[in-house]
Amino acid sequence: MLTLKQREAKQAQKKYKQKESRSLHRLNLIVGLLSAVAAIYLLVSFRDIVLQGKWLFISAVVFCIVVVLFFSRQKYYLMYYWFLAAGAFFFFNSVFAQKEVxxxxxxxxxxxxxxxxxxxxxxxxxxxxxxxxxxxxxxxxxxxxxxxxxxxxxxxxxxxxxxxxxxx
Structure with missing residues (x-):
């Protein structure tokens, strides 16, 4: 039998885990939405960039394979971060480009x-x-x-x- 203090400590720990998982789900939702915006930006701006599309595709495949092989199924949301990083890379590349043409x-x-x-x-x-x-x-x-x-x-x-x- 658990004492009253042990039960209260266990309930407090359970509530803390629930709050932690809610905040993690919110963070994943925000990152997912930002990744969708970054993916749309990639599709729109890719025709103005002098870069072969196969390199972008190969980097996405390699990153996803690494996530699938080395992380558990609960961590598959890490694939969102590739879109976020690639979109940020091309955004900063075009925004901070040289002025001379x-x-x-x-x-x-x-x-x-x-x-x-x-x-x-x-x-x-x-x-x-x-x-x-x-x-x-x-x-x-x-x-x-x-x-x-x-x-x-x-x-x-x-x-x-x-x-x-x-x-x-």
């Missing part, structure tokens, strides 16, 4: 004329990354041979496309 002229490899709801565009390659340059109309794209990319270097050295134009 350099211009690169690249030949057009493929032309995509307006179909259904997609606009006319051209594809150019810069550092083995296919970049899409949009044209105002299909006549401009038909006469174009080159595209001009206005680039700036980000905080972490990853180049960012600030603007792009098709040149006839």
């Amino acid at each position: 350099f211009v690169v002229q690249r030949p057009i490899e493929y032309k995509y004329y307006r179909r259904n709801k997609s606009n006319s565009s051209a594809e150019v390659t810069y550092h083995r990354v296919g970049l899409r340059v949009f044209a105002d109309d299909y006549k401009m794209l038909a006469n174009a041979n080159y595209a001009v990319l206005y680039l700036s270097t980000g905080l972490f050295g990853i180049e960012i496309v600030r603007d792009s134009k098709v040149i006839p």
Whole structure:
């Protein structure tokens, strides 16, 4: 039989664990929401970053494999932190980029004329990354041979496309 003090201590410990788990669930909810925002930012801003998508995918897979292999099932929420870290990385890379812009002229490899709801565009390659340059109309794209990319270097050295134009 437990004494009265032992019962009270056990109940107090149980209440403390419940409060701790509630605060952990709230923290996980906040991190999950921030990770969703970061993932959306990654999808929106990735087309303006000169980086091959396979490196981002490989880093996500490696991080998730590490979490699955070395942590228990209750710790799978740690996968949220990859999205949070990747979104913060690209956000700071673009916000604290250099102000000076350099211009690169690249030949057009493929032309995509307006179909259904997609606009006319051209594809150019810069550092083995296919970049899409949009044209105002299909006549401009038909006469174009080159595209001009206005680039700036980000905080972490990853180049960012600030603007792009098709040149006839």
